[in-house]
Amino acid sequence: MALNEVMIQFFEWYYPADGSLWKKVSQEAEKLKKSGISAVWLPPAYKGCSGGFSEGYDVYDLYDLGEFDQKGSVRTKYGTKEEYISAINTLHQQNIQVYVDIVLNHKGGADGTEKVMVRKVNTENRNEFISAPFEIEANTKFNFPNRKKKYSDFVWDYNCFTGVDCAKNVQESEKCIYSIINDYGDDWEEVVGNEKGNYDYLMFSDIEFRNPSVREELKHWGKWYYETVGFDGVRLDALKHISPDFYNEWIDYMRINVKPDLFVVGEYWAFDDVYVLEEYIKATESRVHLFDVPLHYNFHHASKAGKEYDLRGIFNHSLLTIRPDLAITFVENHDTQPFQSLESSVDAWFKPLAYAFILLRQEGYPCVFYCDFYGTCYAEKGHDGTDEHVTMPKISVLDKLLLARQNFAWGEQYDYFDEANCIGWVRKGDESHKGCVVLVSNGEKNQKTMQVGIEYAGKYFIDYLGNNKSKVLIDKNGLGNFKVNAGSVAVWVLKDK
Numbered sequence: 288m289a290l291n292e293v294m295i296q297f298f299e300w301y302y303p304a305d306g307s308l309w310k311k312v313s314q315e316a317e318k319l320k321k322s323g324i325s326a327v328w329l330p331p332a333y334k335g336c337s338g339g340f341s342e343g344y345d346v347y348d349l350y351d352l353g354e355f356d357q358k359g360s361v362r363t364k365y366g367t368k369e370e371y372i373s374a375i376n377t378l379h380q381q382n383i384q385v386y387v388d389i390v391l392n393h394k395g396g397a398d399g400t401e402k403v404m405v406r407k408v409n410t411e412n413r414n415e416f417i418s419a420p421f422e423i424e425a426n427t428k429f430n431f432p433n434r435k436k437k438y439s440d441f442v443w444d445y446n447c448f449t450g451v452d453c454a455k456n457v458q459e460s461e462k463c464i465y466s467i468i469n470d471y472g473d474d475w476e477e478v479v480g481n482e483k484g485n486y487d488y489l490m491f492s493d494i495e496f497r498n499p500s501v502r503e504e505l506k507h508w509g510k511w512y513y514e515t516v517g518f519d520g521v522r523l524d525a526l527k528h529i530s531p532d533f534y535n536e537w538i539d540y541m542r543i544n545v546k547p548d549l550f551v552v553g554e555y556w557a558f559d560d561v562y563v564l565e566e567y568i569k570a571t572e573s574r575v576h577l578f579d580v581p582l583h584y585n586f587h588h589a590s591k592a593g594k595e596y597d598l599r600g601i602f603n604h605s606l607l608t609i610r611p612d613l614a615i616t617f618v619e620n621h622d623t624q625p626f627q628s629l630e631s632s633v634d635a636w637f638k639p640l641a642y643a644f645i646l647l648r649q650e651g652y653p654c655v656f657y658c659d660f661y662g663t664c665y666a667e668k669g670h671d672g673t674d675e676h677v678t679m680p681k682i683s684v685l686d687k688l689l690l691a692r693q694n695f696a697w698g699e700q701y702d703y704f705d706e707a708n709c710i711g712w713v714r715k716g717d718e719s720h721k722g723c724v725v726l727v728s729n730g731e732k733n734q735k736t737m738q739v740g741i742e743y744a745g746k747y748f749i750d751y752l753g754n755n756k757s758k759v760l761i762d763k764n765g766l767g768n769f770k771v772n773a774g775s776v777a778v779w780v781l782k783d784k
Contacts (some may be wrong), residue, residue: 294324296621297312298330299657301624302657306367320383328654348431387522400425423454452490478529521549526553534575578654583617585602589601615654618638619632647696687778724739728774748779
């Protein structure tokens with residue numbers, strides 16, 4: 288990864304199901320490049336259970352990129368296969384890398400059922416089986432009749448799955464999690480962490496990675512996918528629920544046989560346990576970058592607590608502190624949006640501060656969220672069943688923070704984490720960049736004397752974001768008295784002559 292790269296998650300959960308996203312990617316590619324974006328994370332591109340309305344995480348057919356009439360639609364929510372490939376090509380023309388979303392934990396929307404032997408599981412302790420083996424009619428048959436074996440003739444059956452959460456011959460009120468007894472075991476696969484005893488099962492028909500035929504099919508698919516669309520990296524979904532042994536094998540196969548420099552980032556959702564992320568990194572021998580979920584929760588809590596939050600601890604217990612080389616930092620994503628399953632949104636007032644933390648420091652590879660870059664509004668059923676309207680405004684200062692990352696946030700870093708409500712740091716710059724001074728306050732307006740270097744003596748610094756109109760004169764010792772407004776961020780840079 289080159290210095291000062293920035294990724295954008297180019298979608299959100301409530302993006303309209305009108306087939307327009309791939310076309311918008313193409314339209315926005317030049318703007319993204321000018322904004323300092325160097326990589327784009329695109330959503331799952333294959334057909335899901337709900338066809339043209341699927342966000343892509345309810346995977347049905349990995350080989351259908353909007354090409355076949357399946358699940359009531361040819362196109363996906365985001366567009367057709369041709370539009371998808373065109374979008375990727377357009378991004379590449381702008382020298383922007385493309386990271387595709389890989390969802391291999393489960394499959395949904397089966398084409399048929401099978402009679403299988405199962406055991407009921409305690410949903411809160413998946414290692415506890417609460418029934419003797421018995422037979423159910425499970426949604427475990429996938430043969431994709433409308434694709435007619437194009438690209439692959441692999442048929443998925445119960446030997447390809449470890450568990451399900453529904454059965455055709457079981458009443459709705461009796462639904463639970465069923466562990467499938469197949470040729471590869473009668474229990475769950477080994478995963479990192481002990482949440483719910485064993486969190487192998489998440490949803491739908493859970494894929495059985497102990498089956499060597501499944502592993503070979505998914506390698507075949509990975510190679511086909513790359514040769515079909517040409518991507519630079521992958522975002523791996525739901526790592527918490529998948530055996531790390533499988534991904535060690537799959538990643539090695541892709542890097543040896545398909546793309547040696549394949550970039551890999553994974554989602555392991557750990558609310559406040561950075562050490563389970565470290566455990567996953569060890570299990571995968573540092574093959575995978577991880578989203579810094581604990582840091583996101585620090586931002587979430589800080590935005591709710593206001594001036595009661597001690598900013599000196601903003602990076603505490605984050606992946607950034609223990610493996611900065613593998614940390615993908617982010618403020619918000621599609622799962623944290625209001626009314627989503629992992630809702631933990633960051634209040635709008637704090638987002639400029641949070642983006643300064645991930646964009647203007649040395650450590651980490653930042654990921655910008657679509658909603659913060661463009662803004663969005665949507666309606667969703669509230670917890671009481673009534674329609675509620677959500678507005679996530681565009682973060683107006685984000686454009687300048689992105690440019691500040693490209694133009695000023697370079698060189699050595701010196702921290703001034705000496706006050707609970709006002710912290711800052713200096714980036715010294717390098718041969719090509721002059722550096723900057725960043726000051727953040729979650730309380731009242733404040734000021735801090737910071738060292739920029741005697742080479743700047745007698746020169747002026749101005750606030751690049753325009754929040755402070757005054758200039759700062761650097762004294763003979765290289766010190767300046769820099770200011771920040773209440774609940775705000777200031778980025779001070781050398782004033783042009």
